Amino acid sequence: MPILSERGYLIPALDNESTDYVRCAQQLAHSIRQFEPEAKIAVVTLRRCADSVFDYVIPLPHGDCSTGDNKQCNDWQMFSASPFRQTIKLEADMIIASSIDHWWAMMQHRDVCISTGCRDYYDQPAQSRFYRKLFDTNNLPDVYNAITYWRVSDTAKEFFKLVRAIFENWTEYRKLLKFADEEASTDVVYAMAAKIVGVEQCTMPFASYPQIVHMKKHIINTRTNDWTRELVWETDPLRIQTVAQWGAFHYHIKDWQP
Amino acid sequence: MTTGALIFAFNNAEINYVSMAAWNAGNIQRHLGIPTSLVTDCIDPSCNDVYDKFDRVIVVEKPRAGTRHFSDIGTTVDWYNTNRMDAYSLTPYDQTLVIDADYVVCSSVLNVALTRDQDFQCFQEAFDITGTNDFNSLNTFGEHSFPMWWATVMIFKKSTAAQYIFDSMQMVRDNWQHYRDLYKIQRPTYRNDFALSIALGIYSGHTLKVDSIQHQLATVLPEHRLQQMSKDDYRIEYSTSTGTLKYITLRGVSFHAMCKRDLGAIVANPL
Numbered sequence: 001m002p003i004l005s006e007r008g009y010l011i012p013a014l015d016n017e018s019t020d021y022v023r024c025a026q027q028l029a030h031s032i033r034q035f036e037p038e039a040k041i042a043v044v045t046l047r048r049c050a051d052s053v054f055d056y057v058i059p060l061p062h063g064d065c066s067t068g069d070n071k072q073c074n075d076w077q078m079f080s081a082s083p084f085r086q087t088i089k090l091e092a093d094m095i096i097a098s099s100i101d102h103w104w105a106m107m108q109h110r111d112v113c114i115s116t117g118c119r120d121y122y123d124q125p126a127q128s129r130f131y132r133k134l135f136d137t138n139n140l141p142d143v144y145n146a147i148t149y150w151r152v153s154d155t156a157k158e159f160f161k162l163v164r165a166i167f168e169n170w171t172e173y174r175k176l177l178k179f180a181d182e183e184a185s186t187d188v189v190y191a192m193a194a195k196i197v198g199v200e201q202c203t204m205p206f207a208s209y210p211q212i213v214h215m216k217k218h219i220i221n222t223r224t225n226d227w228t229r230e231l232v233w234e235t236d237p238l239r240i241q242t243v244a245q246w247g248a249f250h251y252h253i254k255d256w257q258p
Numbered sequence: 259m260t261t262g263a264l265i266f267a268f269n270n271a272e273i274n275y276v277s278m279a280a281w282n283a284g285n286i287q288r289h290l291g292i293p294t295s296l297v298t299d300c301i302d303p304s305c306n307d308v309y310d311k312f313d314r315v316i317v318v319e320k321p322r323a324g325t326r327h328f329s330d331i332g333t334t335v336d337w338y339n340t341n342r343m344d345a346y347s348l349t350p351y352d353q354t355l356v357i358d359a360d361y362v363v364c365s366s367v368l369n370v371a372l373t374r375d376q377d378f379q380c381f382q383e384a385f386d387i388t389g390t391n392d393f394n395s396l397n398t399f400g401e402h403s404f405p406m407w408w409a410t411v412m413i414f415k416k417s418t419a420a421q422y423i424f425d426s427m428q429m430v431r432d433n434w435q436h437y438r439d440l441y442k443i444q445r446p447t448y449r450n451d452f453a454l455s456i457a458l459g460i461y462s463g464h465t466l467k468v469d470s471i472q473h474q475l476a477t478v479l480p481e482h483r484l485q486q487m488s489k490d491d492y493r494i495e496y497s498t499s500t501g502t503l504k505y506i507t508l509r510g511v512s513f514h515a516m517c518k519r520d521l522g523a524i525v526a527n528p529l
Binding site for chain 1 (some may be wrong): 402403404405440441456459463464465466
């Protein structure tokens with residue numbers, strides 16, 4: 001993909017049988033535009049999408065590599081799919097609750113920057129390691145691919161080359177890990193790639209942002225997985241249990257439409 | 259600018275809060291060098307020597323009672339605490355230290371907060387002074403663990419910000435059932451700490467970014483035994499999780515005495 005803009009947001013939205021990720025991406029794009037009307041936004045999809053909220057609708061450059069319902073193995077294609085010199089990739093099932101323009105100032109000096117750690121809706125660092133046992137056991141960096149910055153560079157090229165290699169050779173790579181899952185997840189693959197490229201090259205663990213607000217049960221101590229039925233939420237501005245949200249809010253309940 | 263302390267004290271069948279307040283007024287004068295005013299409903303001419311400890315005695319109607327179980331006393335008592343937000347209108351001072359009668363002032367550490375240029379301050383986190391209990395559950399409230407700010411000690415200047423916070427506390431109190439439902443607070447009893455926390459949430463624009471007193475609230479729990487050794491020295495006996503009896507001594511450390519029975523005995527028999 002040729003470079004068409006200096007910088008912009010890239011949203012992978014690869015639908016599977018259970019989830020309409022394009023709808024999630026539209027919701028995310030609209031939330032970005034609320035704070036940055038002039039932002040450049042690209043969506044990478046498996047289908048056509050006519051929503052003008054996107055500046056670019058991009059098909060997977062190498063086609064769908066997945067054999068089943070899990071489309072994560074296509075993630076390595078985001079590097080070549082991006083029309084931006086500097087890209088912030090955002091997972092589709094998030095909304096932006098405040099301006100994130102300042103992220104660029106922080107990350108523009110890096111070649112690759114994967115967000116590290118996550119927060120609860122009280123804006124406190126998540127305490128639970130329930131979802132991160134694999135990372136802790138294998139001493140992997142605590143990365144979340146939900147927010148990933150890169151600029152066109154050798155480091156980014158190498159990083160995504162590794163991401164591709166790990167996805168395509170997961171049966172071999174998973175032998176390097178204790179208690180690895182049968183299927184590769186993007187976070188684990190990014191963590192392994194970051195470790196090979198150099199954690200200090202790919203993360204900023206000392207920075208308090210960018211980080212997602214993670215709404216998974218064990219992070220926010222809800223009784224059920226579906227927080228949307230358990231917590232009081234308000235929109236414009238987004239508040240959870242009366243607490244104002246900011247930055248990237250990873251709602252993870254895919255059919256939530258605030 | 260005038261600065262003074264304000265103590266709310268409404269006696270109940272078990273606890274003489276007015277005596278506790280008078281005793282603490284002496285501590286406040288010694289360590290912080292400021293006068294104390296009493297807010298109470300209790301005017302007993304035979305207790306004039308107690309009232310003499312105060313700069314002013316402000317008589318108000320007894321607020322409506324809640325009930326609270328005090329485990330060290332072993333009984334549930336009436337608890338008159340629902341008018342703390344009136345501090346803003348009742349205080350005779352430009353800057354006020356609103357303090358619970360059971361917050362024992364043994365040092366000048368609050369002077370640091372009193373000299374800060376802030377309209378409103380209070381403690382955000384409390385801790386068990388013996389280090390035996392995890393206070394996580396006490397530093398939050400409601401089913402979803404909303405962060406707690408403690409109303410035990412509040413410092414405010416006459417200002418729009420402080421008035422807004424106290425007005426919000428009043429709104430929470432007046433609509434307590436609604437806020438109980440919203441924050442999923444199991445116990446029906448109204449608490450100033452909860453109302454203050456909710457009010458600070460509102461005041462902060464729901465961001466919870468609030469400038470608090472810059473140290474934590476030392477707390478002696480009801481299950482601990484408190485003894486006064488000398489004017490500002492206290493001995494606290496406690497049991498470890500394995501049942502071993504231990505003690506610590508505090509010298510010049512201000513603390514919140516939740517052990518009302520022991521504090522009452524100390525106040526009744528001053529050194």
